[in-house]
Amino acid sequence: MRVMLAEDGALFRQGLTRLLEESGFTVAAAVGDAPSLLAAVRDDPPDVAIVDVRMPPGFRLEGMDAALRIRAGHPHVGVLVLSHHIEAQHAVRLLGDDPRRVGYLLKDRIAEMSELADALTRIVAGGAVVDPALVAPLMGRGRAGGPLARLSERELQVLALMAEGRTNQSICRSLTLSPKTVETHVRNIFRRLRLPDTGDDHRRVLAVLSYLRS
Known part of the structure; x- marks a missing residue:
């Protein structure tokens, strides 16, 4: 699997590059800013790009904006966005209307290489990866006075x-x-929420996340 990495912290970038390569991934590019990532993806699209949310020059949402541009211009390239904090509005924006080949994880979540490798594999296969710490507030927000109140605790x-x-x-x-x-x-769950039970794992993720976004 070919990976491109955009992370402004040199030590973190170098460390993650080494871990990825030791785990059998090919790191096609490891850059420190969003414009460099976009240029690398344009010239030689990877299987997946790992992007920090906040990057130079402004350290606002340059990484998120780059991730959205990659999703729009290179739909077959998976995107995994990393963040220090839970920012539901950014995750929802990233997932958009088609949460396939996309992921949003807290940086703390990738302390175990096995978790990162599993996330990248699922994204490249067409799936969606959402940090568990983000799912909980989304569930709570969706349940308040809404259809999620119809579900049992186990179904939730x-x-x-x-x-x-x-x-x-x-x-x-x-x-x-x-x-x-x-x-x-x-x-x-599908019956109570009136969501289409297609039998397709990726489509059901799309349906569930679309519902939670509402």
């Missing part, structure tokens, strides 16, 4: 894991449930 737990991009198998492991039980909960 399953929905939260679905919103993170988890497969049924992963939900089984997380909640210690049988596959048949998880399948029943998923069907009930």
